[in-house]
Amino acid sequence: MIQINERSMLPIYEQIVQQMKELIAKGVMQENEKLPSVRELSAQLLVNPNTVAKSFQELERQGIIVTLRGKGTFVAKRTAAPGMERERMDHLQTELRRVVVEARHLGVSREQFIIWTDEEWKRFGGDADVNR
Amino acid sequence: MIQINERSMLPIYEQIVQQMKELIAKGVMQENEKLPSVRELSAQLLVNPNTVAKSFQELERQGIIVTLRGKGTFVAKRTAAPGMERERMDHLQTELRRVVVEARHLGVSREQFIIWTDEEWKRFGGDADVNR
Amino acid sequence: MIQINERSMLPIYEQIVQQMKELIAKGVMQENEKLPSVRELSAQLLVNPNTVAKSFQELERQGIIVTLRGKGTFVAKRTAAPGMERERMDHLQTELRRVVVEARHLGVSREQFIIWTDEEWKRFGGDADVNR
Amino acid sequence: MIQINERSMLPIYEQIVQQMKELIAKGVMQENEKLPSVRELSAQLLVNPNTVAKSFQELERQGIIVTLRGKGTFVAKRTAAPGMERERMDHLQTELRRVVVEARHLGVSREQFIIWTDEEWKRFGGDADVNR
DNA sequence: GTGGTCTAGACCACT
DNA sequence: GTGGTCTAGACCACC
Structure with missing residues (x-):
């Protein structure tokens, strides 16, 4: 796999x-x-x-x-390491910025980008994990 | 800078x-x-x-x-290296997937993610680069 | 060393x-x-x-x-990893308990234990690090 | 239990x-x-x-x-294995040192540490075991 | 059976 | 020069 x-x-x-x-x-x-x-x-x-x-x-x-x-x-049961989260959240946002910058450079439109995001989102089980 | x-x-x-x-x-x-x-x-x-x-x-x-x-x-004037683009486009999608996976693990909702995306998008000059 | x-x-x-x-x-x-x-x-x-x-x-x-x-x-400059601290603090207390239990089993008196603690404490530079 | x-x-x-x-x-x-x-x-x-x-x-x-x-x-009645004690006593001191070092790294003050020690000490029955 | 540790020695990217 | 990664193969403690 x-x-x-x-x-x-x-x-x-x-x-x-x-x-x-x-x-x-x-x-x-x-x-x-x-x-x-x-x-x-x-x-x-x-x-x-x-x-x-x-x-x-x-x-x-x-x-x-x-x-x-x-x-x-x-x-593991998803219980979210208590302290780590903030740090990883910041990390996530930094990475997101990098991806957005790259998209802009490649001339990707905002609309296209959102579509791609949705596609990826759906690949991972629709609305699972949202409730926490 | x-x-x-x-x-x-x-x-x-x-x-x-x-x-x-x-x-x-x-x-x-x-x-x-x-x-x-x-x-x-x-x-x-x-x-x-x-x-x-x-x-x-x-x-x-x-x-x-x-x-x-x-x-x-x-x-450079944009479109300088047409051949590169396919490669970078693939790379972009791979990275986007990684970011989405990370977001899901951290329990970020789709809505929140889109909001963040928009914020980053706006940080880089509104609607430039879209027309090509 | x-x-x-x-x-x-x-x-x-x-x-x-x-x-x-x-x-x-x-x-x-x-x-x-x-x-x-x-x-x-x-x-x-x-x-x-x-x-x-x-x-x-x-x-x-x-x-x-x-x-x-x-x-x-x-x-590193001591800036204390933000989130980790709580976790490590708990860990510290658990270890302290273990040591105390062991001391009791060995018949060490409270006074003796405090003296040992002070000795160790002094080995590591008196009062440095206390101010943060 | x-x-x-x-x-x-x-x-x-x-x-x-x-x-x-x-x-x-x-x-x-x-x-x-x-x-x-x-x-x-x-x-x-x-x-x-x-x-x-x-x-x-x-x-x-x-x-x-x-x-x-x-x-x-x-x-067992206490004092069952007199020979072991020296070994365990050394072990105890080593562990105590480790705990103290960890406390210093976390910026715990000597006073706080003593307070914690006392708390743990009291958890295990006041002044038993002291007389031997 | 499991994962954890260690050695020996190699290659690589970064500065 | 630095640390980071990987392989090959070994031994160990734990369950």
Whole structure:
């Protein structure tokens, strides 16, 4: 379910983080569902186990998954790390600005941009997650 | 006019590229306007000249600026590098997706997201660039 | 300045984190001072560079140090990560409780415990850091 | 009476050890009192019996409890394992230092720290255990 | 079985 | 020169 692009400038472990978050946002992975083990996933992606492990640790740090010692790793209940949120919110806005600037440079109209945004929004399960 | 954050995870040269593009998008820098020289800018930003040079090369690669030997560097007329556009357009959509995923994970509503988008859009000069 | 105990149950990278924090708390390392490079320190401690790197990343995550790309890593200005604090404060209290419980089990008197606390407190520079 | 946090970085068996010690320090469990059996406790905590067994072994190693073959496990008379004490005393001081360092980094004042210490001290039954 | 840690050694981007 | 990433393969504690 995850595609690795070896030639991307994003580190592999970040690609895994990214796509795992997408899978969870889309609802492909549900709360409390077990993720594939580090070894499994590394074999499947043809990637070193350490690299997958690093991704999992990063996802855990972000509160997206939890690891239960000796049992495996699971999709976390969405409870939102209390303090982290503000920081990540700021980060989000900075990234949004970058994307908007890029769009302007490419001559994308505001209307087109909103359409694209909606398309992406819908890819991730309509109106889930909104209620919190 | 450019602010460098030494401890950002974005390379310094990318920060320069990014902000230069913002300045042009905002219209602070106009077509055919001359940019400061590498030496000037590096002195001003307290950054290694190599780093500034790298930014200019990247901006040129993207068709945003042009360097005229012996004369200096100038803001390019738009449509300078038609071939690049497809690539950058794809890149834009990828980044947009990432931002949307992040927003969903943080529980941002579609409405809020659109509002933010509009705010950013307005920061860069209303309806310029739309007609092409 | 750092002592590694290979036989400790604390991971090596945690020992480095721990002791680096002590050095900074004691004032041996000052704000903005440059840390030894990953390679240097790894050679000195007879430890793999990856292990030292992991320590540095953890220290950065905690806001204790900052890394400047291509320049090195430096002791951070103490500005206290905004959101993290509450979490770490709770963690601190939990650890304090554990230590107190252990002391009670060993029959240490309250007075003795306070004396030890004061000794440790003095080891780290008397009254520095208190004003914030 | 014992709470297990599956996702703590402390091993589950250590959590049991820790909390059992707290119960004894608080006087909830008295000298010579019988502990629940491994099977009982494991069923109650929804934890693997092996894990509970490991906790009991550790508590016995520390001289906190004793197992009498065929009879069960009991809270030991204090001073059961005199040789262990030096080791645990050193460990205690190391941990105390860690906590103090952490407190300094978080900008906690000496006074506040003492107050917290007293609070924890009082949680565990005033002045018991002092006389020995 | 699980994830966590460590080593050895390589390559890369950034300054 | 710096730190960041990745691979290969090993060992360990925990469940």
